[in-house]
Amino acid sequence: MQQLKGKLRLSVERQLALDPAEQNAFVRSTLTVASWVFEAVTSRKRHWQLTRQRALPVRTISFGNVTWGGTGKTPCLHHVARLLDAKGCQLMLVSRGYGDDEWKMFASEFPTGLFAIGKHRYENAIACLVPGQNERTVALVDDGLQQWGLKKDMEIVMIDAYNPFGNGHLIPKGRLREYPERALPAADIVVLHHAGHLSIAAQTKLQAAIQTMTRKDVLFAMTKVxxxxxxxxxxxxxxxxxxxxxxxxxxxxxxxxxxxxxxxxxxxxxxxxxxxxxxxxxxxxxxxxxxxxxxxxxxxxxxxxxxxxxxxxxxxxxxxxxxxxxxxxxxxxxxxxxxxxxxxxxxxMEFLQDSDRALAARIDQLLENPIVR
Incomplete structure (x- = not known):
């Protein structure tokens, strides 16, 4: 099934890479209708989950994005995990587990971590908790931006500076998992990954455009591989x-x-x-x-x-x-x-313009604040 999904996704990506005038008309129409269906389903799911949010009894940090594809979630998660590990925190990875790569990488570097792997993230995380260790445990939610039913203490959103929002359309007509103007107000930290390939002027322009969709207190960080x-x-x-x-x-x-x-x-x-x-x-x-x-x-x-x-x-x-x-x-x-x-x-992940210090300060602040549930 995973291989079939991969081939389907590759076929869609090939169509999206074409100029609209060159796309197959039937495929273009089908993708448009499918995107409408995707929007309707995800909008209902988002509303339903937001009205039934549940909070883990530990500090919870989410790593997500508004598009499909590589935006640097995994290296960013590992960077934050190293900061927390150095402070003596008990790490818990909360992940759907697609492909088995992310959690295996995490286990290789953090063998004493807790692993809540599977579709039911909240239930899996609760089952993993060690009695008496909630204060020092931090849940790291992989691909968590669209997990609307899970309350987070910090929402880190990754954006690919190569191609921030694709063609502006939702999956499968485009790369968006949800519209950025709807998703980004939830962000506490926005990481512009692959920003090293942009000029300083282009970095500034991109950040300014994204700031129109975020809260005023959001922290921006620039990174490269x-x-x-x-x-x-x-x-x-x-x-x-x-x-x-x-x-x-x-x-x-x-x-x-x-x-x-x-x-x-x-x-x-x-x-x-x-x-x-x-x-x-x-x-x-x-x-x-x-x-x-x-x-x-x-x-x-x-x-x-x-x-x-x-x-x-x-x-x-x-x-x-x-x-x-x-x-x-x-x-x-x-x-x-x-x-x-x-x-x-x-x-x-290499942080540019000393933005790693600002990120570390936000992490310290999170650890200093008491857990309120």
Missing amino acids: RLVDLPQAKDVAASMKLRKHSRGIPYHAPESRELIIVGICGIGCPASFESMLRENFPLASVQVHAFPDHHAYVEQDLRSYRQSVAALRQQDANVLVVTTEKDYFRSSDVLEAHLPDLRVALCE
Whole structure:
């Protein structure tokens, strides 16, 4: 089912990438009607859940977005989790668990965390709580913006600076999960991810446009992706342990015009993966092959890449096959079995303009305030 949903989504994305005049008329009409249905269903769901909100007995931080695709929720969640972990908090990840990648990544870095995984987030979280530990426990709700029935103490909304709101239409005609003017007033913090690819003037213009839809007290942060290590797949666990002691140190890539990088990913924003590789390997030839988001790899997916890489190496080409951390944790066994010498791009979120300090201050304030339910 997940593979079928991925293929359907990829087909829709291909249509959306076309100019409206070039789109198939039947597909365009079908997507328009489907978007109307989506809006009607989600509006009723939103109203119903907001009138029946429930609060967990612990501090609750949500990470969400208004569009589908990669907006940096996972690296932002991990950044906040590190801040909380350093302060001695008990972390609890609350997640639907799509694709098995996010919670596996979280478990690798925070093995003592609590895990409320599944559709019924409130009930799963309540079942995970440790008696007497509510004061030091913080629930981190992955993809929580549209979880209207769950009360949050802090709402962090991620926006992709590459393409903030798509074409302005709701799913499936566009990328919006809900209209930003309806969703953004709930935000306490807005993170403009991939902002490093914009000029300062463009960053300012984008922030000003979004501020018309947010509360006046909202905090804005600018971020980009930073590569911190590129270990072989078999060394990922060891590299992650070492990374705890070298946080914030960027990866220094070898400079070579002869290097060929073959990137393989199944994430929400493959463009960010390609951009990161090109930024760190400016002299290399970079080829990125994108699968649908949360794609679960099988041998057939990887056979052609293995053969083409082997052929290049027989010609003495220097080839690196690279995948993302999410892809690795989702399909580590099949990737390691069929792509020898696979490397995994371990990345962190880098905050621009000292906005990480302002975020940390908001977190401190949340921890200082008593839990009121």
